[in-house]
Amino acid sequence: MGRRKLVVGNWKMNGLRAHLPQVAAIGAEANTHASVEVGLCVPATLILSASEARGGAFIGGQDCHAQDSGAHTGCLSAAMLKEVGATWVIVGHSERRADQHETDADVAAKACAARAQGLKVILCVGESLDTRDAGAALPFVLSQLSASLPQAAAADWLSIAYEPVWCIGTGRIPTMDQISEMHGAIRAALVDAIGADGAHMRILYGGSVNAANAADVFALADVDGGLVGGASLKAESFGPIIAAAAAAG
Ligand SMILES: O=C(CO)COP(=O)(O)O
Numbered sequence: 001m002g003r004r005k006l007v008v009g010n011w012k013m014n015g016l017r018a019h020l021p022q023v024a025a026i027g028a029e030a031n032t033h034a035s036v037e038v039g040l041c042v043p044a045t046l047i048l049s050a051s052e053a054r055g056g057a058f059i060g061g062q063d064c065h066a067q068d069s070g071a072h073t074g075c076l077s078a079a080m081l082k083e084v085g086a087t088w089v090i091v092g093h094s095e096r097r098a099d100q101h102e103t104d105a106d107v108a109a110k111a112c113a114a115r116a117q118g119l120k121v122i123l124c125v126g127e128s129l130d131t132r133d134a135g136a137a138l139p140f141v142l143s144q145l146s147a148s149l150p151q152a153a154a155a156d157w158l159s160i161a162y163e164p165v166w167c168i169g170t171g172r173i174p175t176m177d178q179i180s181e182m183h184g185a186i187r188a189a190l191v192d193a194i195g196a197d198g199a200h201m202r203i204l205y206g207g208s209v210n211a212a213n214a215a216d217v218f219a220l221a222d223v224d225g226g227l228v229g230g231a232s233l234k235a236e237s238f239g240p241i242i243a244a245a246a247a248a249g
Contacts, residue, residue, distance in 0.1 A: 005218065005245040006159060006202050006225035008039040008122060009232025010062060010090060015046050020053050025235030026242075027055020033246040036225070040232065041090050041122075044076055051085025060088030063096055064119075066109035078117035088120045090227075092148055094165045104147035111150035115157055122159050122204065122227060123148055125186075129166035137164070141182060142189050149193060155200035160186060161227040167207025169229060176216060179205055183222035211240035218248035 009026065023040060030038035034056065041060040042050045051059045061081040068077050081089055091114065092107035102110075111121045125144045127137040141162065150158070162182055167173050174182075183203050190198030205217050206227030217223055225245055231237040 003200060003202050003224045005036045005248060006039075006204060007036055007228065007242050007245045008041060008060070008088070008090075008204070008225070009228050009238055010093070010206075011040065011042045011046075011233060012062065012095070012229060013043060014233055015043050017046070017049060019233070020046070020049055022234055023050045023057070023059075024053040024055060026232075026238050027053065027057040029235055029239040029242050030056030033242050035249070036242055036245045038242055039088055041088065044081065044084075047081060047086050048084040058087045059085055060090065060119075060122075061086045062090050062093065064089050064091070064110055064114050066106065066113045068113070068116075078114040078119050082117050082119055086119065088122065089114045090122045090124065090161075092124045094124060094126055094163060094168065098165075104144060107148040108150045111148075111153075111158065115150065115152070120157050120159070121150075122161050123150075124161045124163050124206070124227070126161075126163040126165050126168075126207070132164065132166060137178075138182065138185055142185060145186060145189055146193065153190075153194050153201075155197050155202070159202040159204060159224075160190070161204040161206045162186060163206035163227060165207075169208070171208050173208050173213055173217070176220060179217060179223065180220050183220065187222045209241060211237060211244070214241045214244035215247065218245050 039058040064078040065075040091110040127140045202224035204227045209226045209228045
C-alpha cells in the first residue's frame with residue numbers, strides 16, 4: 001500500500017542531558033536511511049534540547065493531557081509539547097493505562113487534543129498475558145482500538161502501535177503468526193471504522209523489538225514499523241533496527 005516504514009523509540013522515564021549525544025547519533029542514522037521515518041519520544045524535559053540535536057529524526061512526547069490548559073498539576077498539554085519542539089506524541093501506552101488508570105475514552109480525548117495542535121499521534125493497544133492465555137487477545141485489542149480511536153482518525157496523522165503487555169521489557173515476542181494475525185485484524189478493523197484510508201494507516205509492532213528480531217517482524221505484511229523501548233536508548237542498538245526497517249522497505 002506504499003506505507004512508509006515508521007520506527008519510533010520510546011525512551012520512557014530514561015534520559016538526562018548526558019544522553020543527548022545518543023539523540024544526535026540516532027538522528028544521523030535516520031539521515032542515512034531516509035526511506036524510513038524515524039522518531040524518538042523522549043522525556044518532556046529533553047524535548048527542547050533533543051529537538052536541537054535530532055538530525056533526521058523527529059522528536060515526540062510520551063503523553064499529553066486532553067485539555068489545553070487548566071488546574072492539572074504536573075500535566076502537560078499538547079500545545080506545551082509542541083512549543084518546545086515535539087511534532088508527535090504517544091497516547092494510551094499500556095504503562096499509562098496501568099499506572100495512571102487511563103481509560104479508552106481518555107486516550108481518544110488525548111489523541112484529539114494532540115491532533116488539534118497539529119501533532120501526529122501513535123495510539124497504543126495491547127493485551128495482557130492473562131487475556132492472551134484466555135484466548136481473548138483479538139477481541140480485547142479490537143474493542144480497545146474501537147473505544148480509543150479518536151474522531152476524524154486518519155492515516156496522515158494517526159498510527160497504531162500493537163504492544164502486547166507481556167512482551168514489553170520482557171524479551172518475549174509473540175510468534176510471527178500471532179503478530180500477523182493481530183495486525184491483519186487491526187487493519188480490517190481500521191478499514192471497517194474509517195473506510196479506505198484505514199489501508200494507509202501505519203500499524204507498528206512494539207514489545208522487545210531488537211536487532212535480532214526486527215527484520216522478521218518488519219517483513220510481515222501489515223507491520224509498518226516498530227515502537228521500541230529499551231533498544232532505542234542507544235544508537236548502537238537502535239541503528240540496526242532502523243536499518244532492518246529500511247531493508248524491509
Ligand atoms: O513499551 C515499549 C515501547 O513503547 C516496548 O518496550 P521494550 O522495547 O523495552 O520492550
